[in-house]
Amino acid sequence: MAGTSTTTVRRDPYEVLGVSKESSDQDIKSAYRKLALKYHPDKNTNNPETSExxxxxxxxxxILSDPEKKRQYDTAGFEALENEGMDMEIDLSNLGTVNTMFAALFSKLGVPIKTTISPNVIEEALNETMTVAPLPLGSSAYGKVEKQCAHFFGVTIDEQQAESGIVVRVTSSAQSKFKLLYFEQEPSGGYGLSLQEDSEKTGKVTSAGMYFLNFQVYRMDSNVNTLAMAKDPEAAFFKRLEGLHLCEISHLKPGAHIFAVYGDNFFKPATYTIEALCAKSYEETNEKLKDIEAKLLAKRNDLRQFELEYRKALVRFQEVTARYTEEKIDVDNLLKERDAIQASFTTVRSVTVASGSGGMKVPSGGDPIQESPNVDAMKPKWTFPKWSRTEKKS
Structure with a gap:
């Protein structure tokens, strides 16, 4: 109805997942995986309430898996997240054909749409029913994976390689949309999803990478706050480094590790090339990356403080700019009025005023001026005696 609004009542994320503020990232992940499998619509076709x-x-x-969003929620609740804008997240495996077309359209228009992993893929890893292809360090493999499916790869490393660090990278010259996944072995058996990186376009290819270099590495989420930044272009600069998120795992132990390439396309398979590299021969590059990561982190903290100063200065600038405009208008108006008054002295309009037999002319806006006298009236008049013709001279 017109004039009314509906407020969405949201429960506390900690309450929803059944965790506390002191829970570790691994505890939050485990709780999410269990509940996601429990309530997934594909597993509850007869119970529509589970979809919600x-x-x-x-x-x-x-919220809780993102350090920045978690910090904002802990500080100011949902209001802070609503002000920042939340990315849309959907599960493609549960979309019908029409909804999938709309999702594809939004993606092409640049609306950030994050997709969840199909529960079938997660269950394959948990039950260890997936097919794992070996991927030795220094080698690469090419493949084509169907949408909402995954190809699993096993990377085995020794102690020296684990100490040096490894890099796993996936590229697609066809610019396919995919996810790079890392599964960690669960204490109770099977493998649970621990890391995922969405492919991003870099040049003429799409790519995603994971770096296990034994120091803190950050990943960049270019979609963070995209919708919010569209409303405030100036925020683009200050929010740019907010997309930096700490990778939960920076070190791999010796042994076998499971990675996967997940088809994240809406309509077609994803073609890709995956490679695993040992970072031993890239020691100089590692040091540069370590230095850059530290500088970016420090710069992000500096920008948070600088943004507050900038916003205050911007408000002050807007105030003095508004006053400048007002003062300029006032000065212009006063000068125009002054010029008009001065011009009135040089524009004379004579007015004749009667005064006795004479007269005065009074200029418009001036003092009275005596009128020039009549010359004929000022001539002297002489009187001559009249002589009679018959009068005799004595």
Whole structure:
């Protein structure tokens, strides 16, 4: 109805996932995985209410799995997140054909749409029913994976390689949309999803990489706050480094590790090339990366403080700019009025005023001026005696 609004009542994310503020990242992940599998619509076709529960679980995990969003929520609740804008997240495996077309359209228009991993892929890893292809360090493999499916690869490293660090990278010359996944072995058996990187366009290819270099590495989420920045272009600069997120795992132990390439396309398979490299021969590059990561982190903290100073200065600038405009208008008006008054002295309009037999002319706006006298009236008059013709001279 016109004039009314509906407020969405959201539950506390900690309550939804059944964790506390002191829970570790691993505890939050484990809680999310269990609830996501429990409420996934594909597993509850006869219970439509689970779809909303699944969305609530996914929304809560989106907040608590992101350090920055978690910090904002802990500080100011949902209001802070609504002001910043939340990315849209959908599960492609549960979309119909029409909805999938709309999702594809939004993606082409640049609206950030994050997708969840199909529960079938997660269950394959948990039950260890997936097919794993070996991927030795220094080698690469080419493949084509169907949408919402995954190809699993096993990378085995020794102690020296683990100490030096490894890099796993996936590229697609066809610019396919995919995810790079890392599965960590669970204490109770099977493999659980621990890391995921969405492909991003870099040049003429799409790519995603994971770096295990034994120091803190940050990943950049270019979609962070995209919608919010569209409303405030000036925020683009200050929010740019907010997309830096700490990778939860920076070190791999010796042994076998499971990675996967997940088809994230809307309509077609994803073609890709995956490679695994040992970072031993890139020691100089590692040191440069370590230095840059530290500088970026420090710069992000500096920008947070600088943004506050900038916003205050911007408000002050707007105030003095407004006053400048007002003062300029006032000065212009006063000068125009002054010029008009001065011009009146040089524009004379004579007015004749009667005064006795004479007269005065009074200029418009001036003092009276005596009128020039009549010359004929000023001539002297002489009187001559009249002589009679018959009068005799004595």
């Amino acid at each position: 529960q699944f969305k609530e679980v996914a929304f809560s995990y989106t």
